[in-house]
Amino acid sequence: MKNRTVFIGVIGGSEVTPQVAKLAEEVGREIARRGAALVCGGLGGVMEAACKGASEEGGLTVGILPGDSRWAANPYVQIPIVTGIGYTRNVAVVKSSQAVIAIDGSYGTLTEIGHALQSGIPVIGLGTWALSIDGKPDSKIIITRNPQEAVDKAFSKIENQE
């Protein structure tokens, strides 16, 4: 008997516009409605909005925190993981997720996208970074247009892996 709960990461900046927060909240709701657990960095902005959405649908929320205190977690985090390793914890956010949905984007989000692509974890983008090298666009980030499509793609990528 192995744990069959699906864990989906939501990554994005800690300071966001109301429109981006609304997207993140809807992504959180959709993840919870489909029975997956939500993993994030546990702080504000995209992380808090996504946890709020998931919580309100009765979903499970995990926040992997950079600092030394569980009380730094946003109020919708049910499982606070206290790493004490600073923003290096971004790697654990990504590796604890079977797919990540990147919303908008700070430089921290960029590190998470890089760690996910390096580890072969699918990255679904919703208004996030686009990458190119030598003028050639990198096509590994799966671009989507709305929360439902983003969560759909995350699930279909995870199923294909198994």
Added chain:
Amino acid sequence: MKNRTVFIGVIGGSEVTPQVAKLAEEVGREIARRGAALVCGGLGGVMEAACKGASEEGGLTVGILPGDSRWAANPYVQIPIVTGIGYTRNVAVVKSSQAVIAIDGSYGTLTEIGHALQSGIPVIGLGTWALSIDGKPDSKIIITRNPQEAVDKAFSKIENQE
């Protein structure tokens, strides 16, 4: 509204005698019976026995794993956290716990005891390491004789902190 679930860590070696496994399982049961979540390193030995006990009582189990794969978790881990940072993850096991119960002891357990005492997190011992320096014993590890006493002490220490 802040998360009020109590998180208690159980630390100990990944290879243990049946007697030690029995102690760990009973510690896990007792943690779950009292409504706390169990945090551990997610692997075998003390970790697996404690998760088994907690699961059987309907408790929540978190396993903070050293490697890159969620599938390395023991079958009783409900929330696998994949850190990718090797045994350095011991720090996150400790910091994610409001008190830790150390059972028996490998050198890994010793690092966890050190990190907990350095961070001011109470350490409850059940047949674990004793420390002294210059012939003077260190009295910070709270010695207990059985699983019930160990979990009792963990709860009373956590209440006193708040």
Added chain:
Amino acid sequence: MKNRTVFIGVIGGSEVTPQVAKLAEEVGREIARRGAALVCGGLGGVMEAACKGASEEGGLTVGILPGDSRWAANPYVQIPIVTGIGYTRNVAVVKSSQAVIAIDGSYGTLTEIGHALQSGIPVIGLGTWALSIDGKPDSKIIITRNPQEAVDKAFSKIENQE
């Protein structure tokens, strides 16, 4: 009396074409000629070529390794730092550098660019990733056309910080 040696990071993939290796070697040479120490991830590809160049000019080379063994370092690393934390060590490569020169680019390099920009450490690009969000290019990576210009820019950015 504080240490006044300048530390410059060179980041890039572990598998590279001969042309990219040549660029990296010349960057290493130029760093050493100007009396700075070179910091890198300690492995092959861009890292090895840069260390080779720096060593041949009598420069100091530091390799911050992902694994558990100093013997994994390329033969031109003089100071092997053994972290045991996997690719999470990318953060330490960046933070130990006062500016980083990104050559070519793997996804690991992308994580290092993100960590540097997040920490306010100047990133000098030499044929590396370009970033955009919502169609707007991010202008934080300083684009250069050859090794001399790249090292020049690194030094001028570091001087401006102090």
Added chain:
Amino acid sequence: MKNRTVFIGVIGGSEVTPQVAKLAEEVGREIARRGAALVCGGLGGVMEAACKGASEEGGLTVGILPGDSRWAANPYVQIPIVTGIGYTRNVAVVKSSQAVIAIDGSYGTLTEIGHALQSGIPVIGLGTWALSIDGKPDSKIIITRNPQEAVDKAFSKIENQE
């Protein structure tokens, strides 16, 4: 051609008595006189005293720092490594050393002793922690009585490993 410099770690608390600082300084001197590089956590107390001794004998000193700033290093650190991972950096101090000399002892030192013993890195003690379990002393820490004996033992252990 592989790097043949020997790297010896010196671990101990950041606040020490003058007597302990004197011991640490003499350990640093002895390491440098024998041509080895000194690795430490880069801060004050035992770390600073050991770096001072090594520097005065013309030795090389590496400081693996917990925070985000190179300027936190003590003035005798020549190679500051900036990890940004907090006290989790203790693991890197140990793994970057071929043997560690533990002087006196804080709880941080205890974590380093644990990580070293877990990784099979020899631990030489000079007035440091003694460990026992179930009343049986653990004999893995090699007890010495003075700086010369401590450095002697470190070298002989390293030679035996190779």
